[in-house]
Amino acid sequence: MRDEQPERPVEADGTAHLFRALGKQIKVLREAAGHSQKELADRVHCSMDLVGAIERGVRTPQPDFLERVDKVLEAGGVLVAAIPDVREALSRARTRHPEWYRGYAAMEADAVELHHYCCDALHGLLQTAEHAEAVFRNHRPLLDEETVEKRIADRLDRQKVFARHPAPVISYVLEESILDRPLGGREAHETQLRRIIEVSRMRNVELQVMPTVVLEHPNLQGAFNLLIPKGQHHQIGYTESQEHPRLITEPAEARVLAERYGIMRAVALTPRKSLELIEKKLGMR
Numbered sequence: 001m002r003d004e005q006p007e008r009p010v011e012a013d014g015t016a017h018l019f020r021a022l023g024k025q026i027k028v029l030r031e032a033a034g035h036s037q038k039e040l041a042d043r044v045h046c047s048m049d050l051v052g053a054i055e056r057g058v059r060t061p062q063p064d065f066l067e068r069v070d071k072v073l074e075a076g077g078v079l080v081a082a083i084p085d086v087r088e089a090l091s092r093a094r095t096r097h098p099e100w101y102r103g104y105a106a107m108e109a110d111a112v113e114l115h116h117y118c119c120d121a122l123h124g125l126l127q128t129a130e131h132a133e134a135v136f137r138n139h140r141p142l143l144d145e146e147t148v149e150k151r152i153a154d155r156l157d158r159q160k161v162f163a164r165h166p167a168p169v170i171s172y173v174l175e176e177s178i179l180d181r182p183l184g185g186r187e188a189h190e191t192q193l194r195r196i197i198e199v200s201r202m203r204n205v206e207l208q209v210m211p212t213v214v215l216e217h218p219n220l221q222g223a224f225n226l227l228i229p230k231g232q233h234h235q236i237g238y239t240e241s242q243e244h245p246r247l248i249t250e251p252a253e254a255r256v257l258a259e260r261y262g263i264m265r266a267v268a269l270t271p272r273k274s275l276e277l278i279e280k281k282l283g284m285r
Contacts, residue, residue: 018089020057020231022066022082027055029073044068053249056232060103063087104225104238104247109161113169113228113235115261117219122178122192124155125162125170126199131192132156134184167204173264174274176212179281193282200275208268209277218263226257 030040030051037055041048046065053059061069063083070079108114116123122131132155136148143151161168179196182189200207210217225238237248237257248254269277279285 018082018085019054019060022061022079022086023055023057025078026051026061026069026073029069029075029078030055033073035073040069040072043072049250053247056249059247059249061086104245105158107227107229107236108158110164110230111161111168111227112230113226114161115171115226117173117224117261117264118178119175119223120178121223122174122196123172123225125159126172126196127155128188128192128195129156130184130188134188162199162202162205170202170205171265172205172207173210173261173268174207175210176277179209179278190282193278197275197278197282200271200278206271207274208265208271209274210264210268211277214267216267218267219260224257224261226254226261 030037035043037051038048041051044051044065045068050059054061054065063086066079066083066086069075070077073079114125116125121135124132127135129152132152133148136143136151162170174196179193183192196207199205222239222241226235227238228235234251235254235258237254239246239248248257268274276285
């Protein structure tokens with residue numbers, strides 16, 4: 001059975017350091033045993049992508065994974081000995097976000113670069129409280145009142161990334177249709193557009209609009225995010241469809257998303273023209 005369950009949260013309270021250290025230990029043990037990542041993945045019944053991501057510290061090694069790897073690599077119990085600490089770290093993990101989102105949210109919080117393509121919904125970091133409320137109150141199946149309030153608060157709390165120091169490099173490509181959908185009513189929509197303008201004027205943010213009338217488009221496969229985690233130099237991709245997430249850690253796959261994103265930025269309106277378009281929709285021009 002392939003081990004493809006969503007990764008657990010990698011927190012900033014020391015948990016991340018534990019998982020990075022375990023990843024390095026696994027890599028050293030694997031290379032000492034003369035196995036490639038693919039060979040180890042085949043022997044422990046998981047994907048090569050998972051092995052690579054765990055070795056780089058961007059996926060959480062589950063206890064059963066550590067048991068299998070310890071046995072295959074003849075580690076003498078070194079990895080098994082870490083299982084109690086792993087379990088404790090996972091039990092301390094915050095449950096602020098839905099389980100399927102936690103791993104990405106943790107990396108987003110301290111990433112050095114964040115790039116987002118939005119085609120059918122506004123990215124959470126841009127949403128106002130009124131917009132987020134409209135999103136969650138219209139969620140199906142219906143969420144209870146406590147969950148709605150909690151998710152709104154969590155979404156707004158994530159926006160602290162804009163004020164972080166040092167500031168991350170952030171960019172957006174938004175489909176124009178998103179700017180025309182008045183979620184929450186006309187007043188809430190106007191407030192939302194003003195918030196987008198406010199964010200677009202931040203020195204570390206570049207926001208571009210993809211006009212609906214564009215004749216050529218390199219990505220009709222859906223929204224995605226690209227980020228560079230703190231302490232690393234390669235991009236990671238993230239997609240989700242119908243609340244089914246996928247964290248893309250394989251460099252070749254992430255490069256495909258990066259290529260599409262680069263072409264979209266070349267085709268979209270410039271940041272200045274994008275700002276003028278949003279202001280025009282607000283009647284400011």
